[in-house]
Amino acid sequence: MPWTGAILSPSPVKSCWGWVVMGEAGREEYKIQSFDAETQQLLKTALKDPGAVDLEKVANVIVDHSLQDRVFSKEAGRMCYAIIQAESKQAGQNVFRRGLLNRLQQEYQTREQLRARSMQGWVCYVTFICNIFDYLRVNNMPMMALVNPVYDCLFRLAQPDSLNEEEVDCLVLQLHRVGEQLEKMNGQRMDELFVLIRDGFLLLTGLSNLAQLLLLEIIEFRAAGWKTTPAAHKYYYSEVSD
Numbered sequence: 001m002p003w004t005g006a007i008l009s010p011s012p013v014k015s016c017w018g019w020v021v022m023g024e025a026g027r028e029e030y031k032i033q034s035f036d037a038e039t040q041q042l043l044k045t046a047l048k049d050p051g052a053v054d055l056e057k058v059a060n061v062i063v064d065h066s067l068q069d070r071v072f073s074k075e076a077g078r079m080c081y082a083i084i085q086a087e088s089k090q091a092g093q094n095v096f097r098r099g100l101l102n103r104l105q106q107e108y109q110t111r112e113q114l115r116a117r118s119m120q121g122w123v124c125y126v127t128f129i130c131n132i133f134d135y136l137r138v139n140n141m142p143m144m145a146l147v148n149p150v151y152d153c154l155f156r157l158a159q160p161d162s163l164n165e166e167e168v169d170c171l172v173l174q175l176h177r178v179g180e181q182l183e184k185m186n187g188q189r190m191d192e193l194f195v196l197i198r199d200g201f202l203l204l205t206g207l208s209n210l211a212q213l214l215l216l217e218i219i220e221f222r223a224a225g226w227k228t229t230p231a232a233h234k235y236y237y238s239e240v241s242d
Contacts, residue, residue: 032079034069035061043079050087050096058083059099063107066128067114073124077131084136097136101145104129108149111156123170126153130174134181142178147185150178151193158196160204168211171197172218179218180226194222 032040039061046058062080066073084097107114107125115122130153133146156162157171183190200207201215221228 032072034072035065046083046096047079047086049090050083051090055083055087055096056099059096059103063100063103063128067107067118067121067124070120070124070127073128074131076128077135080132081135100132104132105149108152111153115156119166123166126157126170126174129153130178134178142181142185144185147182148189150174151182151186151189154182155193155196158193158200160200163200163204163207163211163215165208165211168214172214175218176221179222183222183226190222194219 032043035043042053042058042061045053046055050058062076066076080096080100084094087093087096108129111122111125114125129146129150133142133150136143136146138144154171154174157167157174162168162171179190197215198219201212201219207215
């Protein structure tokens with residue numbers, strides 16, 4: 001089933017583990033400097049005059065770059081939201097949104113192959129789809145069509161063979177970002193996810209100290225109502241930075 005839905009409003013600004021997403025869609029402080037000059041111009045035009053460019057091409061460019069650039073994958077949701085808003089205002093259409101969601105769905109269906117082929121690409125994909133879930137809204141609610149795909153990605157990150165530092169770091173970052181929203185949409189799956197996380201923390205041998213610390217932090221973060229107490233913030237952040 002295609003992932004579709006009207007996009008109306010972004011979610012609040014959030015920050016976690018040292019990086020911040022600027023949430024105002026009108027601010028064009030997007031991280032596009034890593035693109036070549038022609039692509040930068042394509043993206044700038046899509047933001048200002050979406051009817052003047054091939055928006056399906058724009059969607060593919062954004063997804064392709066998100067799978068290669070972890071920094072951009074954290075910012076891309078805001079850009080996508082801005083293009084969707086600009087297209088809706090200009091023409092009342094959803095060519096870009098449709099192309100974006102179709103491409104996300106294609107990558108989701110081959111996610112195991114992606115993970116086997118490129119750990120960085122896999123981590124970037126999870127970051128990107130969570131970023132899109134965080135920003136795109138249907139009637140001011142997260143897109144239901146993305147709830148289970150996002151959960152499936154997080155479940156994969158919590159499997160015993162995924163509890164390396166790179167995937168644990170990704171898992172924790174995304175739960176900081178969208179965990180509370182996901183739990184509101186499907187609390188049972190969140191309970192099941194945290195059973196996996198707790199089992200990994202308690203039972204799996206060979207976890208690095210950093211992976212253990214991150215898993216413990218996210219367990220306590222959820223237990224505290226998706227909030228970090230001052231004492232926990234001081235403990236975990238000082239540990240991570242040491």
